[in-house]
Amino acid sequence: MKVTIPTALTLLRIASIPVLVVVFFLPYNWTHLAAAAIFTLGALTDWLDGWVARRFGMYSAFGAFLDPVADKLAVAVALVLIVQRHPTMFMAVLAAIIIGREITISALREWMAEIGQKARVRVAGIGKIKTIVQMVALVMLLYYQPIGPLPTLLVGEGLLAVAAALTLWSGFAYLRAAWPAMAASDDDPTHSP
Structure with missing residues (x-):
């Protein structure tokens, strides 16, 4: 299976989810800013992977499956963290x-x-x-x-x-x-x- 640039960006977005959780719970004053920045970067890569896929025709079945999974995971985890806070x-x-x-x-x-x-x-x-x-x-x-x-x-x-x-x-x-x-x-x- 060939990993396209959009799929790599989606995998990066999924990998950022546990980082978001760890940063969220760190006992420092800057963690709220870092958590918001990590989530924002994930949202931007979501837009970017779609743009790259459309612009350069880099579609893949794996990417089409993975992209909505990454979105839902990021949103669900962020909501759980927010409700915890x-x-x-x-x-x-x-x-x-x-x-x-x-x-x-x-x-x-x-x-x-x-x-x-x-x-x-x-x-x-x-x-x-x-x-x-x-x-x-x-x-x-x-x-x-x-x-x-x-x-x-x-x-x-x-x-x-x-x-x-x-x-x-x-x-x-x-x-x-x-x-x-x-x-x-x-x-x-x-x-x-």
Whole structure:
């Protein structure tokens, strides 16, 4: 298997996740800045690997599989860390919504691919907006210290709430798009569990 530049960037993003966890728990004043920087670099490599793949035609089946896995791992780990630092019901509910949706939609995409209906659940515009809002929220919550007059924690919480609402909206859109195939499979004994 040939490892392309986009795949190498994705592997680097996955390798940065345990580094993020270790840095997050280090007993120093600068760790919140370092954790936010590591997560930001990961988000930038996510954009960069996609750009390189499209620009230079460096697609691979392994890269196509690995990229969404890296994204979901990074987001889930960041949410767990943030809830650990801010253990409120509000933050836990937002994290549960986002992680729950990711698991649900991943399973839905896999099932739709198995029945030849993958095109029905492609990434929509609302999903891209959700991702941007979510990434900015996670960076702010990992940093969490005020930046001058900007209450970073409060703004991050607000953005995460918006991201959770967009998560529910986009998740509903995916389920609605998949519903005809799901309903049809009820009548087809070859698709029974």
